[in-house]
Amino acid sequence: MSGYERILAGLTALCAVLAIALPLGVRGDTIIASWTETPALVFPVLVLVLLGLFVLKLPPLASGVLALAGGAIVILELGSFDRGSWGYWFLLATVWLLAWLFAERLSTRLARAPVRNRLAGTLIPVMFGAAILLVWEAVTRGGGVPNVILPAPSNVWNVLTGSVPTLAVDFVQTFKAVLAGYALGCGVGFAVAIAIDRSPFLKRGLLPLGNFVSALPLIGIAPIMVMWFGYDWPSKAAVVVIMTFFPMLVNTIAGLTASGAMERDMMRTYASGYWQTLFKLRLPAAAPFIFNALKINSTLALIGAIVAEFFGTPIVGMGFRISTEIGKLNVQMVWAEIAVAALAGSVFYWVVALIERAVTFWHPSVRGGRA
Amino acid sequence: MKPAGSTIPILVVLLAALVLWYLGAIALNWRGQLDADQLRGVTGQTWTDTLGATLGQDKPLLPAPHQLVAELWKTIAQQAVTSKKSLVYHGWITLSATLLGFAFGTALGIGLAVLIVHNDATNRSLMPWIIASQTVPILAIAPMIIVVLNAVGISGLVPKALISTYLSFFPVVVGMVKGFRSPESIQLDLMHTYNASKLQSFIKLRWPIALPYLFASMKVGVAASLVGAIVGELPAGGGNGLGARLLAGSYYGQTIQIWSALAVAALLAGGLVVIVGLVERAVVREMGARPA
Numbered sequence: 060m061s062g063y064e065r066i067l068a069g070l071t072a073l074c075a076v077l078a079i080a081l082p083l084g085v086r087g088d089t090i091i092a093s094w095t096e097t098p099a100l101v102f103p104v105l106v107l108v109l110l111g112l113f114v115l116k117l118p119p120l121a122s123g124v125l126a127l128a129g130g131a132i133v134i135l136e137l138g139s140f141d142r143g144s145w146g147y148w149f150l151l152a153t154v155w156l157l158a159w160l161f162a163e164r165l166s167t168r169l170a171r172a173p174v175r176n177r178l179a180g181t182l183i184p185v186m187f188g189a190a191i192l193l194v195w196e197a198v199t200r201g202g203g204v205p206n207v208i209l210p211a212p213s214n215v216w217n218v219l220t221g222s223v224p225t226l227a228v229d230f231v232q233t234f235k236a237v238l239a240g241y242a243l244g245c246g247v248g249f250a251v252a253i254a255i256d257r258s259p260f261l262k263r264g265l266l267p268l269g270n271f272v273s274a275l276p277l278i279g280i281a282p283i284m285v286m287w288f289g290y291d292w293p294s295k296a297a298v299v300v301i302m303t304f305f306p307m308l309v310n311t312i313a314g315l316t317a318s319g320a321m322e323r324d325m326m327r328t329y330a331s332g333y334w335q336t337l338f339k340l341r342l343p344a345a346a347p348f349i350f351n352a353l354k355i356n357s358t359l360a361l362i363g364a365i366v367a368e369f370f371g372t373p374i375v376g377m378g379f380r381i382s383t384e385i386g387k388l389n390v391q392m393v394w395a396e397i398a399v400a401a402l403a404g405s406v407f408y409w410v411v412a413l414i415e416r417a418v419t420f421w422h423p424s425v426r427g428g429r430a
Numbered sequence: 431m432k433p434a435g436s437t438i439p440i441l442v443v444l445l446a447a448l449v450l451w452y453l454g455a456i457a458l459n460w461r462g463q464l465d466a467d468q469l470r471g472v473t474g475q476t477w478t479d480t481l482g483a484t485l486g487q488d489k490p491l492l493p494a495p496h497q498l499v500a501e502l503w504k505t506i507a508q509q510a511v512t513s514k515k516s517l518v519y520h521g522w523i524t525l526s527a528t529l530l531g532f533a534f535g536t537a538l539g540i541g542l543a544v545l546i547v548h549n550d551a552t553n554r555s556l557m558p559w560i561i562a563s564q565t566v567p568i569l570a571i572a573p574m575i576i577v578v579l580n581a582v583g584i585s586g587l588v589p590k591a592l593i594s595t596y597l598s599f600f601p602v603v604v605g606m607v608k609g610f611r612s613p614e615s616i617q618l619d620l621m622h623t624y625n626a627s628k629l630q631s632f633i634k635l636r637w638p639i640a641l642p643y644l645f646a647s648m649k650v651g652v653a654a655s656l657v658g659a660i661v662g663e664l665p666a667g668g669g670n671g672l673g674a675r676l677l678a679g680s681y682y683g684q685t686i687q688i689w690s691a692l693a694v695a696a697l698l699a700g701g702l703v704v705i706v707g708l709v710e711r712a713v714v715r716e717m718g719a720r721p722a
Contacts, residue, residue, distance in 0.1 A: 162551040170550055180554065187555035208578055264439030274653035275699050276660050278569070279672075279692045282680030287458075287491065362567040369573070369664055370680050385574050388581070393574050397566070404565035 064163055071156040078149035084140030084201070091140050119164040122157055123186065129154035130193045143201030151197050158190045210391045219395040225380070226399050232376040233364050234403070236292040240299025241360040245353060247300070248307025256315050257333075269309040277302050281367040290371050298367040303356040310352035314345025347422050350415040357407045361400060451495055458491040459484040493686045501690045514670070521694045523671040524659050527587050528702070531594020532655040536648060538595060539602025546603070547610040547636070548628070557607075564600050568593070572661045590662035590671075597658040598651035605647030609640025638717060645710035652702045660695060672698075 082090045133151055140147075162183045169179060192212050198204065199211040206214065219226070255261040281298050288294035318341050326336045368378025377396050384392040463484045467475055475483075485494040493501075502517070509516035542560070546553045572593045579589040613635050621631040663673025672691045679688035 159551070162555050166551040166554050169554075183551065183554040184556075184558040187559065208582060260439050261443070262439075263436040264441075264443035267436060267440060268443055271700060271703075274649070274703050276653075276657045276692075276695045278657060279660060279676055279688075279695055282676055282688055283685065285680065286683070286685065358565055358567070362569045365567050366569055366661060366664075370677070381571065382573060385577050388577075390574070390578065393571065397571050401566040404567055405562055408565045 064160065067156060067160050067163065071153055071160060074149045074153040074156060078146050078153055081146035081149060082144045083136060083146040083150070084144045085142055086140045090144075119161055119168060122164065123161040123182070126154055126157035126161055126186070126190075129157060130189065133193060133197050137197065137200050140201075142203050143197070147197075147201055151194065151201075155190055155194065158186050162186060207388050207390055210394055215391055215394040215398060218391040219398060222392065222395065226395060228375055229377045229380050229396065230399055230403065232292060232373075233295070233368065233378065236295035236299060236364040236367075237360045237407075239292070240296035240364065241303055241356060243296070244300040244303030244360075245307045245356055248304045248352070249311050249349070251304075252308050252311035252315065253337075256312070256337075262312060266309065266312055269305050269312070273305045273309055277305075278363060278366055281363075282370045284367065285370045290373055292376075295364045295367040295372075295376075299360045299363045302359045302363040306355050306359070307349075307352045310348045311345060314348030315341050317341075317348060318344035346415075346419045350411065350419065353411050354408060354415070357411050358404060361404050361407065365400065448495060451492075452485075455490065455492045455494040456481060456484050459487055462491060463487065489683050489685055491685065493689050497686055498689050498693060501686045502693060505690060506694075517672075517675075517690060517694050520670055520672050520675050520691070521698060524656070524663065524673065524695070525698060527590035527659040527662065527671070528594055528652070528656045528698075530587055531591035531658060532598050532648075532652050534591060534595040535598030535651055535655060536602050539599040539647070539651070540606055540644070542599070542603045543606030543610055544632075546607050560600065560603055563596075568596050569658070569661045572658065573664055576662055590659050593662045594655040594658035597654040601647040601650040601654065602644070605643040605650075606640055609643030610636045612643070613639050641713065641717070642710075645706060645713075648706050649703050652706055653699050656695065656699050656702065 084091050129150070133147075133154055136147065136150070137143075165179060165183055195209075196211050196213060199209055200213075255265060278298070280301055284294045284297040284301075288297050322340055322344075323336065326340050331339070365378040365381070368376045369382050372379040377400055381393050381396050384390075384396075460480065463480050466487075467473075467480070467483075484490070486497070487493075490497070505515060505517040509518075512519060542556065546556060575593060576589045579585065579592075617635060617639075618631065621635055626634070659671070660673040660676070663669065663671035664677050672695050675691040676688055679685070679691065
């Protein structure tokens with residue numbers, strides 16, 4: 060146990076003691092403390108934490124289980140009072156610190172382990188995500204934060220599951236634009252890069268300009284595209300095309316120069332022509348660059364389509380829903396749309412990353428096991 | 431910096447773009463011009479008259495470059511900078527939100543990178559979520575953040591700057607984690623033999639070696655920051671800033687106004703990237719590195 064972990068454990072114990080001693084919350088006029096509840100769950104668990112910290116020295120798994128149990132209690136307790144009080148916040152702090160201890164100890168153990176343990180490695184970020192959700196839920200409900208400012212995750216979840224048809228229709232509308240624009244933008248970017256590859260003159264002219272244009276706030280083109288292509292999804296697809304074109308162009312041009320002179324010389328000794336060299340050497344060598352662009356574009360495409368919908372849509376689509384629900388201050392619905400968008404964005408990215416791993420299996424970053 | 435040999439190719443490509451732009455403006459506005467002439471009962475137009483008219487419309491589908499330049503001249507040079515008609519005024523509002531957000535984002539990014547490099551648990555818990563955070567189309571909730579913060583009484587620069595922060599911290603974290611990890615183990619061992627503390631080896635080895643990464647990330651970050659500020663201005667329709675100008679222009683079909691706001695945004699983006707590059711050159715020279 061390092062000194063750093065000892066400080067963490069000490070803080071956890073201090074918070075646990077304070078959580079036992081201070082009132083948890085108020086319901087009406089009664090003050091609720093850790094021992095007055097029936098069943099009194101908080102008290103025994105906290106005692107267990109204290110015991111564990113000092114007698115058993117808590118191996119990673121045990122502190123993880125305790126953190127989970129504590130998290131469940133934090134949620135359960137929300138039902139027993141109207142408004143949280145100091146004891147409750149210390150309970151939350153105890154759970155947070157326990158989860159931290161868990162992450163700390165597990166990562167020390169993983170660093171020492173001779174073989175990589177991927178399952179245990181993913182436990183840590185999962186625990187962090189769960190801890191964030193827990194704090195969000197506890198603070199919004201226990202602290203009485205108005206829904207308009209920040210709705211609790213459970214609240215958002217209820218809205219999400221309650222309005223699946225609306226969300227599905229919005230999603231389909233927006234994703235039509237995303238997919239069409241993404242395919243066209245990346246495809247044209249790639250094709251143009253191949254086309255100007257044979258002219259070093261054009262390449263020298265286009266590469267710096269392409270880099271510059273990539274840095275521009277191209278999203279501002281959205282109102283013009285809506286004017287040109289109308290309110291329905293093609294105008295959003297057009298925005299996506301423009302946003303995804305330049306990253307693809309620049310990355311493909313850079314990737315095509317990635318193969319070494321020696322390798323190209325070897326292709327020449329095999330008497331291979333331009334196209335053979337392109338397909339068998341230069342495109343595979345450019346694959347990591349191309350996938351880099353594909354990954355960047357997967358997020359850009361979603362953003363482009365949603366923001367373009369702020370400038371006018373038929374009465375459907377994620378961007379449309381977000382902007383109108385804000386007007387009604389129906390923030391839960393906005394968060395539900397965001398959750399769907401976040402999920403869609405992550406899945407999109409993840410699919411591209413999976414294809415990348417399959418195609419560029421030879422690349423050091425993939426062989427090392429990281430995406 | 432660009433190698434000297436690319437100036438002529440760049441100019442040629444720019445010239446080609448300009449020609450294409452004029453051709454596009456003629457092609458896109460031609461139909462509208464014919465319709466407008468018919469509506470007003472103007473007859474007997476030769477094709478050269480129509481051609482000239484397509485390049486001088488009031489609300490063209492695509493304004494010609496010279497119209498854009500004229501509009502820019504009118505709104506930048508011929509207005510007092512404090513006037514609401516001046517693009518300098520709107521540009522400055524956007525720029526200040528951009529810079530504030532960029533400063534927050536860079537500081538946040540460096541701070542997170544320091545934590546991530548020095549603590550394995552932080553690395554494992556945060557890194558996947560930092561990457562996941564960028565697949566969330568945060569720009570989509572930018573308007574909500576603005577409206578909600580307005581509802582609780584926070585308005586003005588800070589909400590817009592927060593969006594810029596969210597967009598610009600990511601490249602800095604990723605770049606700086608890479609940078610702080612780039613010293614080779616032999617260099618870290620040398621610091622060990624000097625009995626250097628973690629802080630000393632950070633200041634004297636990790637920080638200087640990470641600086642090139644910092645500037646590369648800052649160039650990406652500053653551009654992202656500008657996008658954040660512009661989108662953050664969208665809900666304030668009729669308000670101030672380049673984003674508000676875009677929205678107002680799209681409401682009233684003022685295409686020339688939209689394009690001129692876009693042009694100013696492009697100038698800002700280019701200028702900011704160039705400034706970061708200049709600072710980079712100065713810092714690198716100050717630190718005694720060979721100019722690249």
